[in-house]
Amino acid sequence: MFARFATARKAVTRIVATKLLALALLGLVAACDTTTMVGGGPTINPSKPVRVALLVPKGSGQGGDAILAQSLENAARLAIADLQNVQIDLRVYDTKGNAATAATVATQAADEGAQIILGPVYAEAANAAGLAVAGRQINVLSFSNNTSIAGGNVFVLGPTFLNTAQRLSTFAARQGKRNVVVIHSTNVAGQAGKAAIEQALAHAGLNEAGAVGHALSQQGVIASIPAIRDTVAATGADSIFLTATTAGALPLFSQLLPEAGVSPTTVQYIGLTRWDVPTQTLALPGVQGGWFAMPDPVMSDQFRSRYATAYGGAPHPIGGLAYDGIAAIGALVGAGKSNALTSAALTQNAGFKGVGGIFRLRSDGTNERGLAVAMIQNKQVVVIDPAPASFSGAGF
Template sequence: MFAVLPSARKVLQVLTLPIIALALAACDAVPGGGPSINTGAAVPVALLVPGGSGQTTDEILAQSLENAARLAMRDLNGATIDLRVYQTGGDANTAAAVAKQAVEEGAKIILGPVYAASANAVGNAVSGQNINVLSFSNNASIAGGNVYVLGPTFQNTADRIVGYATSQGKQRFVVVYGQDSAGTAGRDAISTAVQSQGASVVGSVGYALSQQDVIAAVPQIKEAVESNAADAVFMTTDTASALPLLSQLLPESGVSSETSQFMGLTRWDIPSQTLSLPGVQGGWFALPDPSASATFSAQYQSAYGGVPHPIGGLAFDGIAAIGALVSQGQSNALTGAALTQGAGFRGASGIFRLLPNGSNQRGLAIATISEAQVSILSPAPQSFSGLGF
């Protein structure tokens, strides 16, 4: 059963297939920005996907998002959703146009689109019509007003990792970041997280995105660590960029997790070949609740015969939240106040909640790598009452 728990303090039940989506508390929020709905009838929900762009990757993603949304609709605890799918072609102008069309055709909330520019355009296009947008973007800079981002954010990840690190006694951080928009956004998220935990960023080393510049940054990182007695090195890079090189060269220079704990803002277990890199052994990173993620993946494969796209589960999450709120039978179920109820929801990769500023928090596990295997150091929280939430 797709169920809503009556209280944030109620113990969560063990979930078995095919049930993994529920709200963590009843919706008792006061009305905010958003439409009034008739919960006794099917609620029209517009799903905006990047199909129609001509790009194979967009078509695969579009299908996975629709599949995941329909998977979540199988049992909504009495709520009924009328899912209407619109293709954006991955284009911001098209996304804005179909969003307007969807609202004219009766949509009460918009789920999607994927890309930040498109999500921003959609939010602007329907802002005067009292419609909220649950986008699949992870770019918190577009969040706010009637636009919410469902994608995992740098800030949420940084907060979780730094919270764990300080609980293990780490207090002096050196931040290593790529000098592009993602890298600098990651650097800022880490700095904010460190400050909020009462720890210190004692050094910050950036590098241009070239092999030569990464190599040149290694002595600077070593100097920053040693001269400031840093006990943690927090890297923004991912496995497709500088992580393989940094994880090789830093230990060769005398800096490793044995001397100053390595940690990463991105997942170090994807692709699996990364796990065999000597330099990442003992490093820390965050990942979604492994149990919930495995349950969703098994559901999806059973229903559709293939694995979901890495962000396909966000559509499941959106329907999970909408369905759980609508099932309460309140006309204000899709207002901003209802969507941001503090106890949050449970979806494809564990607990999550939307924040009044349009961003989100997700319950993440802390993992490490040992002998090319991932092990969990701190499990994902099962409610927002612990682990610093």
Template sequence: MFAVLSAARKRLRLPRFARSLAASVGLIALAACEPVQLGDLGGGGGQRIDTSQPVPVALLIPKSDAGAGAVARALENAARLAVADLGTVRIDLRVYDTAGNAATAAAQAQKAVDAGAKIILGPLFGEAANAVGVQVADDNVNVLSFSNNPSIAGGNVFVLGATFRNTANRLMGFAAEQGKQTVTVVYPNNVEGQFGKAAIEAAAGTSGIQVVASEGFDFSQQGVIAAMPRISAAARQSDAVFLTSNAAGALPLLVQLLPENGIGPDTTQYIGLGRWDVPAQTLALPGVQGGWFALPDQSRTASFTSRYQAAYGSAPHPLAGLGFDGIAAIGALVGAGKSDALTARALTQTSGFQGTGGVFRLLPDGTNERALAVATVRGNKVVILDPAPNRFGRAGF
């Protein structure tokens, strides 16, 4: 069970890895360089390849970073699993250690390009990806980063990580289909919360839903308690409450206090920007019952997990699929046998690619769109309300 109201009123804490990602987002939000445009304005920037030879691909991961080494191993394992799936398509995967450092990542990227890399897969952290993009821009090389930070996307840098905007779009579109017209956004006053708030507000505008209020709170238990009168007052005027917090943050406390303040899930639709099935014990919280959240195609995720476990003897890290997806996209394009397979125009093909969580595609602005299912919680179990689309072009996708 979650101990959400401790006497000490401790500050809410994220796991170390999540904190380091959030810190990277904060640095980029303040100091990111402008995305560097490659090639012609039609999106043709990027290296040409010799289709008769193996294509050199550089994988940049933080292998020697004590806090992210396990993620790095999982990304490499998944990438190699994808390479093995490519059949006659030949990828020469070359691995470079960024040590979790932006300057090191930039130096390694240049080393990789000097050695012939035609495209870069990685790095993991947003600040490092930004540095790599700037470093190799004049070499006309595209970067498929594992980051989910949209502020670094654009030009020669694409982000493979799931973005808040993609999730918000899916959930707001579904809410509109269910007749929801108004929403209150609830978010912590930190970088992650600000990104989530902005994504939800933009998605609401696209879906025709009115944002009644966006209510922030200091990122502590006392901060949530102090903000609850404002949050509940706004929520009483709304069809739905959209929470940016996940189980590692304020979600358990919010879904406890909202009903205590007259905003119950039986009268107001709760919507979550984060995964409410991770960790699994979140599903036992009374306040999340009936709430909506988004998740990838679970059959495809389960298939990838099974294959990874059979190959490496353990379950994959939650981010491992990004390594597989990056190679799958590169391999699909190279397999078409065209010399411009790794240009921006090719990478952003509208049909997209098949990934570990379903179909996804890279967008011209450097962000991505991923197929997501909409789920709810019933009886402490996940129930799919609207399956993930299996192709692009369906209404609302």
């Protein structure tokens, strides 16, 4: 996920990929005898089973990882069952949640004929898996949302800060908002969120009226309140855009900012993260009227219902990413083209339909998702701008 960062991946990818490709051309790297490698991915026979390697964090010793691993596998198998006229040979590999094992099992999967890799979850593991098979020209659809590892043969399926920030900034501009103060934590995730918001504001034509950072602690939040209040007052800001999460600083901000005079009735609160989870957040006075983005709630509810019927419980919050990966692979293979798993095919502009709505992969390895904009009103989530049904809709 986001907290694990790779170092200088893109430059390393180019170097390692070049060396591994040279070996492959010399016949020193084994390849499946039914797969011929071409630029950007393998050629396949779409009438035969496509071998997909699913890399999950099972075996790490962390209970949460075991639950996540099972949910990802369940969701992938649910997606396979939904495919028509497409055969998927799914092979599951355990990464133990670490990069070294991820590289080892990615190599093993390639040796065993994998034509595409789905997973792993954590950024360092996905980075390592991508490097391990770069010379084999096998694409990796990771479950990470860390865009620092994206590029080359690695794509991230997790929702990104920039995608969310752009959706909300574009919506805010359409509602007449003009001056926005960015409030961010000073840790790595907060700085990444700040950068995404700033880029999105500029893209939407909004003015960044100021930025206030805070340490990710109770004392840090409390200390930032006067600066936020004064910045909003001095700039005449009509909105504040927060990176705070419901498990972090948001509850405290929602109490202290209104008390300091930054009222949500006069200043629009906008959140980079989901404000509806857990549901107790909806009762906080300061978030009433606040905006945040979320996947298409109708499609998300349908997936959760189908998952519960099939497996007797709720999916992990990111379990649906495995369904999305299989759905994309199935849609491309189902078109009957031999280049279905190449980078060019994976990044088709029309995108795919996943458990939370439409999504598409970009040539830089990131993704774009069609999100809904929601508002908290009377302690309830109200969708005020539905998720688009296609990438030709508003915001795209």
